[in-house]
Amino acid sequence: MAHDILVVDDEKDIRELIAGILDDEGFGTRTASCSDTALAAFKARRPSLVILDIWLQGSKLDGLAVLDALKEMDPDLPVVIISGHGNIETAVSAIKRGAYDYIEKPFKSDRLILIVERALEASSLRRENRELKQKTGTPDGMVGNSSAAHQLRQAIDRIAITNSRVMISGPSGSGKELAARMIHDMSPRAKSPFVVINAATITPERMEEELFGIEDDAGNLRKVGALEEAHGGTLYLDEVGDMPMETQGKILRVLVEQSFSRLNGARKVQVDVRILSSTAKDLEAEIDVGRFRQDLFHRLGVVPLRVPGLAERREDIPTLVGFFVQQVSSASGIPMREIGGDAMAVLQTHDWPGNVRQLRNNVERLLILARGDADSPITADLLPAEVGAMLPGLASNGGGEHLMSVPLREAREIFERDYLQAQIKRFDGNISRTAEFVGMERSALHRKLKTLGLS
Numbered sequence: 173m174a175h176d177i178l179v180v181d182d183e184k185d186i187r188e189l190i191a192g193i194l195d196d197e198g199f200g201t202r203t204a205s206c207s208d209t210a211l212a213a214f215k216a217r218r219p220s221l222v223i224l225d226i227w228l229q230g231s232k233l234d235g236l237a238v239l240d241a242l243k244e245m246d247p248d249l250p251v252v253i254i255s256g257h258g259n260i261e262t263a264v265s266a267i268k269r270g271a272y273d274y275i276e277k278p279f280k281s282d283r284l285i286l287i288v289e290r291a292l293e294a295s296s297l298r299r300e301n302r303e304l305k306q307k308t309g310t311p312d313g314m315v316g317n318s319s320a321a322h323q324l325r326q327a328i329d330r331i332a333i334t335n336s337r338v339m340i341s342g343p344s345g346s347g348k349e350l351a352a353r354m355i356h357d358m359s360p361r362a363k364s365p366f367v368v369i370n371a372a373t374i375t376p377e378r379m380e381e382e383l384f385g386i387e388d389d390a391g392n393l394r395k396v397g398a399l400e401e402a403h404g405g406t407l408y409l410d411e412v413g414d415m416p417m418e419t420q421g422k423i424l425r426v427l428v429e430q431s432f433s434r435l436n437g438a439r440k441v442q443v444d445v446r447i448l449s450s451t452a453k454d455l456e457a458e459i460d461v462g463r464f465r466q467d468l469f470h471r472l473g474v475v476p477l478r479v480p481g482l483a484e485r486r487e488d489i490p491t492l493v494g495f496f497v498q499q500v501s502s503a504s505g506i507p508m509r510e511i512g513g514d515a516m517a518v519l520q521t522h523d524w525p526g527n528v529r530q531l532r533n534n535v536e537r538l539l540i541l542a543r544g545d546a547d548s549p550i551t552a553d554l555l556p557a558e559v560g561a562m563l564p565g566l567a568s569n570g571g572g573e574h575l576m577s578v579p580l581r582e583a584r585e586i587f588e589r590d591y592l593q594a595q596i597k598r599f600d601g602n603i604s605r606t607a608e609f610v611g612m613e614r615s616a617l618h619r620k621l622k623t624l625g626l627s
């Protein structure tokens with residue numbers, strides 16, 4: 173069935189122009205000239221998409237109020253805003269209120285058609301995702317029942333279907349990258365790549381080749397950059413505040429011109445990439461001291477999203493701990509252990525400066541290193557001293573001391589050694605049967621036992 177698009181604009185010429193362009197593309201259209209007729213048309217039959225002028229002269233309600241009314245009746249309805257030159261701010265606030273995207277007057281018909289097609293695709297994908305989730309009962313990737321976690325998931329859900337750039341802020345390890353992945357996975361770009369560039373770990377010298385790629389002297393492609401790799405999908409600029417000023421200028425140019433040149437290259441390359449950025453730093457303070465470009469900040473942060481630190485949502489800790497116990501156990505075969513009430517109380521009152529990542533690492537370390545009966549819950553005295561010390565009376569506890577000093581990588585090795593030793597014993601030293609049981613080639617098991625000092 174042809175899509176039914178409702179075009180709302182007080183100017184007859186524009187209304188008819190838009191309807192004409194969309195009719196030619198095979199869409200069905202209806203038009204409305206004011207807020208009352210628009211809402212009546214919506215109620216008479218729910219359209220697949222609404223194109224809405226932000227200025228509705230002579231109307232009871234302005235465009236933003238019509239948007240709110242439509243979204244209240246149907247939160248999933250894709251709405252594309254038409255804005256005149258000079259009211260981009262209002263258009264941006266419309267996106268924050270749930271519009272899919274905006275198109276600035278005067279516009280080319282190609283651009284209109286592209287935005288409409290994307291918005292329709294986004295809306296059907298969102299419906300499919302929701303139906304799939306309902307059918308399979310798949311939990312959200314982001315665990316937590318606190319109101320902060322709910323608000324965050326809601327914001328992600330709303331932002332995902334828009335095409336706008338998002339600046340994700342929050343302390344280290346709080347879940348910024350997870351939020352970015354969820355935005356990508358719920359967007360119409362989900363089937364295209366999600367590419368990560370971490371500005372904190374790439375040297376300034378290498379940053380540009382990583383982003384833009386390189387050509388050799390003969391003009392052949394030597395290395396594909398992240399922007400090209402992410403074509404059709406999403407590029408996640410992690411710790412964007414650590415990006416050198418010079419690269420910031422180049423990124424800005426990419427955003428303005430929507431094209432770039434590879435290093436050594438003369439030709440312009442065009443890509444279609446949505447950029448999500450993250451920062452643990454206060455970028456406004458960085459702007460004040462001249463380390464971050466204000467113009468880039470505004471371009472990258474069309475929609476801001478804040479991921480709160482764990483200390484702001486302690487109620488989520490028990491759910492997160494339960495989730496990580498399952499996750500760690502199914503990923504590495506470490507047996508699941510219940511976390512006792514006293515241990516959970518300690519985990520919940522601890523400050524977690526490294527946020528969710530630190531909590532996850534501690535759960536993994538605990539599962540690996542906590543001794544005692546595997547069927548009995550892990551108690552507070554088995555917690556690492558750095559965490560256990562939070563509990564009165566446990567400050568001088570020696571029980572957890574050894575756990576604290578073991579780095580996670582070593583802890584994994586210890587687990588592997590214990591695990592393999594136990595399996596070899598179980599099969600009376602028969603390496604072939606052990607290898608078969610643990611799913612390894614015999615020779616690989618031999619090598620592993622050697623590195624672990626077991627043969």
Ligand SMILES: Nc1ncnc2c1ncn2[C@@H]1O[C@H](COP(=O)(O)OP(=O)(O)OP(=O)(O)O)[C@@H](O)[C@H]1O
Nearest residue numbers: 313314315316343344345346347348349350528529
């Ligand atoms: N709400 C959550 N539910 C489940 N897992 C989470 C949640 N939040 C974060 N995580 C997990 O915690 C770890 C750290 O999250 P992530 O890498 O997204 O943080 P970040 O803020 O991007 O960190 P950094 O500032 O170091 O880049 C990841 O393993 C992630 O999957």
